[in-house]
Amino acid sequence: MNIALKFWSGYVRATHRWPIIATIVPFIPVVAIWSIVANSGMFPRAFFPAPVDVMRSFISLTYKGILPDYLQDSLIRLLFGAAIGVALGIPLGILIGSSRLAHRICWPVLLFFQAIGDIAWLPILLIWFGFGLTTMTFVIVYTVLFPIVLSTVLGVQSVHRDLARAAQSLGASPMRVLWEVTLPGALPNIITGLRNGLGYGWRALIAVEIIVGTSGIGFMMFDARRAGSTVEILLGMIVLGTLWYIVDAWILAPIERATGQRWGLVTS
Amino acid sequence: MKTLSLKNLRKTYFDPYAGSQVTAVQDVSLDVEQGEFVSVVGPSGCGKTTILNMIAGFIPYTGGEILIDGNLVKGPGPDRGVVFQSFALFPWKTVLENVGFGPKMRGVPKDERDRTAREYLALAGLSHAADRYPNELSGGMQQRVGVVRALANNPAVLLMDEPFASVDAQTRMTLQEELTRIWQERKPTVIFITHDVAEAVFLANRVVVLSKGRVLDQIKVDLPRPRVWDQLIEDETFKRLSAQVLQMVRAA
Numbered sequence: 001m002n003i004a005l006k007f008w009s010g011y012v013r014a015t016h017r018w019p020i021i022a023t024i025v026p027f028i029p030v031v032a033i034w035s036i037v038a039n040s041g042m043f044p045r046a047f048f049p050a051p052v053d054v055m056r057s058f059i060s061l062t063y064k065g066i067l068p069d070y071l072q073d074s075l076i077r078l079l080f081g082a083a084i085g086v087a088l089g090i091p092l093g094i095l096i097g098s099s100r101l102a103h104r105i106c107w108p109v110l111l112f113f114q115a116i117g118d119i120a121w122l123p124i125l126l127i128w129f130g131f132g133l134t135t136m137t138f139v140i141v142y143t144v145l146f147p148i149v150l151s152t153v154l155g156v157q158s159v160h161r162d163l164a165r166a167a168q169s170l171g172a173s174p175m176r177v178l179w180e181v182t183l184p185g186a187l188p189n190i191i192t193g194l195r196n197g198l199g200y201g202w203r204a205l206i207a208v209e210i211i212v213g214t215s216g217i218g219f220m221m222f223d224a225r226r227a228g229s230t231v232e233i234l235l236g237m238i239v240l241g242t243l244w245y246i247v248d249a250w251i252l253a254p255i256e257r258a259t260g261q262r263w264g265l266v267t268s
Numbered sequence: 269m270k271t272l273s274l275k276n277l278r279k280t281y282f283d284p285y286a287g288s289q290v291t292a293v294q295d296v297s298l299d300v301e302q303g304e305f306v307s308v309v310g311p312s313g314c315g316k317t318t319i320l321n322m323i324a325g326f327i328p329y330t331g332g333e334i335l336i337d338g339n340l341v342k343g344p345g346p347d348r349g350v351v352f353q354s355f356a357l358f359p360w361k362t363v364l365e366n367v368g369f370g371p372k373m374r375g376v377p378k379d380e381r382d383r384t385a386r387e388y389l390a391l392a393g394l395s396h397a398a399d400r401y402p403n404e405l406s407g408g409m410q411q412r413v414g415v416v417r418a419l420a421n422n423p424a425v426l427l428m429d430e431p432f433a434s435v436d437a438q439t440r441m442t443l444q445e446e447l448t449r450i451w452q453e454r455k456p457t458v459i460f461i462t463h464d465v466a467e468a469v470f471l472a473n474r475v476v477v478l479s480k481g482r483v484l485d486q487i488k489v490d491l492p493r494p495r496v497w498d499q500l501i502e503d504e505t506f507k508r509l510s511a512q513v514l515q516m517v518r519a520a
Contacts, residue, residue: 162352162354165352166356167373168343169346169427170369170370172369180358263359263403264359264402264403
């Protein structure tokens, strides 16, 4: 009992010093079970590879430069699409959130198109734009747009009316009210929308790459299926999960801590 | 000189659910001199907050006139500083940035507006809190910031809408005493909306009693300043005036 407590205390202190430990440790049992099942001979190795095989494949594909290239392609597509989605989504969300008329006109249309999932657009997009970047970008922008618009609307509506009034009575013009009050007030919600949007966009991208792609992580996985390489498929899946964790933990979470949580708008 | 003048002010609006016109403010005329502290009391629904919102320019009026230094009010503006019951501090700005917001909107350079803000923070005994965020302060401290933020912009009129209603009773008394002290130092023109009769009498030079969208009566308060609760609570004049106002409000 005493030793267990000491161990626990050591673990808590270690994770406090090196937070990455807290990320890695929960995966130890997952990888261990995977390893045991793979090595038990229950399934053929070519059908169900072990962690070591995937690791080896990771090193070899990285060394050849294929994995970094594909990863870069996927990320650039996602960032490009997300940037357009943000540039369209935030202004649209502010408009709908602050104008009752715009809300009445746009809201039903918005919900209608939100229901048509990203992938459902692919058949018509392939006819219109063919197998290329335009189709991929369209799908990502489409996927990213809705969570951002909906969250921005919510964010704008959640800003207390007295804050805008206070700014006005201190001499702020409508543009200054937008910049000094509406935007920062809506920011925690906008970040939530961005997080959801990027998450959905990332998944949509992989789906689109499988169908449309000539490169990228999704393409790598589907191409591996053709070659019957389960190792590369699993590697692709692990890359997807890891990458998202990094984006979330290293980019989105720090932004949240520096804004909404710091201001007391969101309780941590 | 009249700083604020309400002439036959009226507010009606259409209630789509009832399908009829509702009168919030019937007919209110009121003149406020420069440097005067006027409390407005009345039972809930008497239209006091509506009047304040119209003076502030937040909602349009449907009849009569509102004049500030002779100019017709057409919308919100920096000549009317507002202190809100909800404090309405900007959570993403430090205390210093909140107080410097008005000067910033006027284009005052950062050094100068920081100096102004610090001066006003000192006035409210808040110098130590300059770099904190509003959510790190107690309710009483937040409203002190709310008051000096409005004052730092040098408004012609300070409009206060039940500003101390959401703090605890002890803090409220302290805030009331501090407000009378600050008023004596700076002599701003103040319209103070409240439903608390003792508060109205304690703070003001004049108490206006509203009822059903009209001015029922006005009472001059000639109590000596500085006003301190420990002394006034036993003061015969204070008791008499409070009782008088209370009677009117209850009959209203």
